[in-house]
Amino acid sequence: xxxxxxxxxxxxxxMLAITACSGxxxxxxxxxxxxxxxxxxxxxxxxxxxxxxxxxxxxxxxQGFFEDENLKVEMxxxxxxxxxLNALQAGKIDIGLTFGSTAPMxxxxxxxxxxxxxxxxxxxxxxxxxxxDKDKYNSIEDFKGKKIATIPLHTLxxxxxxxxxxxxxxxxxxxxxxxxxxxxxxxxAVKTGKxxxxxxxxxxxxxxxxxxxTPALWxxxxxxxxxxxxxxxxxxxxxxxxxxxxxxxxxxxxxxxxKFETPEKNLEASLDRFKNLPEETVDEIVNEPHLHxxxxxxxxxxxxxxxxxxxxxxxxxxxxxxxxxxxLNVTFYEQALNxxxxxxxxxxxxxxxxxxxxxxNL
Numbered sequence: 001x002x003x004x005x006x007x008x009x010x011x012x013x014x015m016l017a018i019t020a021c022s023g024x025x026x027x028x029x030x031x032x033x034x035x036x037x038x039x040x041x042x043x044x045x046x047x048x049x050x051x052x053x054x055x056x057x058x059x060x061x062x063q064g065f066f067e068d069e070n071l072k073v074e075m076x077x078x079x080x081x082x083x084x085l086n087a088l089q090a091g092k093i094d095i096g097l098t099f100g101s102t103a104p105m106x107x108x109x110x111x112x113x114x115x116x117x118x119x120x121x122x123x124x125x126x127x128x129x130x131x132x133d134k135d136k137y138n139s140i141e142d143f144k145g146k147k148i149a150t151i152p153l154h155t156l157x158x159x160x161x162x163x164x165x166x167x168x169x170x171x172x173x174x175x176x177x178x179x180x181x182x183x184x185x186x187x188x189a190v191k192t193g194k195x196x197x198x199x200x201x202x203x204x205x206x207x208x209x210x211x212x213x214t215p216a217l218w219x220x221x222x223x224x225x226x227x228x229x230x231x232x233x234x235x236x237x238x239x240x241x242x243x244x245x246x247x248x249x250x251x252x253x254x255x256x257x258x259k260f261e262t263p264e265k266n267l268e269a270s271l272d273r274f275k276n277l278p279e280e281t282v283d284e285i286v287n288e289p290h291l292h293x294x295x296x297x298x299x300x301x302x303x304x305x306x307x308x309x310x311x312x313x314x315x316x317x318x319x320x321x322x323x324x325x326x327x328l329n330v331t332f333y334e335q336a337l338n339x340x341x342x343x344x345x346x347x348x349x350x351x352x353x354x355x356x357x358x359x360x361n362l
Contacts (some may be wrong), residue, residue, distance in 0.1 A: 042244035043072045047084040047093040050077050051183075051203055052229065053273045054097050055266055055286040056120055056293050059258055060251035062269035069247035088114070088234065094241070095248065096232040101305050102153050102314075104232045108327050109309075109319030113235035115329045118249045119298050121229040124202035124291030125156035126215035128190055137197070137216040144169050147176040149186040149198040153314060155228045155305075156199045156219050162308035163222050171312060187211055202228075203285040218290050225292075225360070227301045235327070242332065250336035252295035257349055263287045296353070297330045299361040330361045 048054040054075060060066050066073050076092075078084035081099035085107050088096045096104065097120055104114050129137060136142060140163050150157045161171050169175060178195055180186050184207075186198040191211045200208060200215075208214065219226045231252075233245060259266040267283045274282045286293075306324040309315050337357060341350045 045093040046095045049098045052098040056255040058269040059255035065251035065254045071247040098229040116230040118231035122292040123220040125219040129216045146196040149195040245332045
């Protein structure tokens with residue numbers, strides 16, 4: 001472990017063939033979503049965590065991608081992932097967009113009937129230390145014996161602890177974890193020397209540097225496609241819901257492309273979401289190079305995160321009996337992507353997204 005280095009159009013028949021390969025049983029609601037006609041206007045209330053914003057959704061709204069699909073989207077802000085997921089469970093919102101990956105799976109392990117149908121964010125979370133201490137940390141093993149600040153069940157918390165365990169480091173005996181409720185408190189603890197390192201999050205790099213701290217490594221160094229925010233919905237899905245979810249993901253896929261090709265548009269679309277922050281800070285939140293906004297469900301890596309959660313004790317014995325594969329539905333993303341391919345048969349971009357989808361989900 002010591003050696004780890006940080007660092008043409010497709011028709012309906014083809015679409016159905018790919019769906020069959022996914023191993024998921026095709027349901028009546030899946031068939032409803034397969035209808036290409038945008039039909040009557042759909043409406044969705046989409047929850048997001050204020051700390052992460054909603055870059056792809058904001059971009060889709062700004063560029064009219066949802067409007068193109070006859071979809072009205074109302075964005076609803078929440079201060080934490082548990083608050084947002086409780087609202088989703090209660091039917092107060094239709095989609096949870098930026099409530100992490102570990103949080104929805106934690107809810108599922110305790111009985112919530114959710115489905116993860118797409119992605120929104122990968123990477124972007126740093127492990128921070130004092131600037132003068134950065135050279136002390138060249139591998140995951142260098143954190144052995146250290147005191148580390150964390151937020152339990154945060155995405156980086158799960159990846160980091162499980163990576164320590166893989167390296168043979170006992171996370172109960174060989175490392176001391178100090179729990180906090182906010183990233184701000186973690187940064188302050190590192191600055192004042194109460195801890196040696198802190199498991200931080202995206203959107204805090206500017207503050208980190210101003211405090212004299214710096215990233216020692218990123219979650220991307222642990223895993224290049226580390227999944228965070230998953231598009232999460234309730235498990236009971238009507239025909240109308242299925243159509244609306246497909247439209248929503250179609251808008252996100254187009255927004256992902258726009259962000260990749262013209263990141264300045266992503267900044268412009270997000271300014272209203274962070275009205276009280278300077279433009280350079282907003283740009284960091286939505287365009288920081290380690291943060292990858294992608295709508296692909298990345299089913300394989302999401303299931304790998306579930307295994308990490310189980311390995312480090314975040315899932316009880318009852319929860320361990322759950323087959324998380326049953327709570328992942330990649331059909332709506334697949335249908336949305338195939339529609340875009342049919343509409344743009346000579347566009348290589350969407351063909352490449354299809355190749356990525358097959359690699360990460362089938």
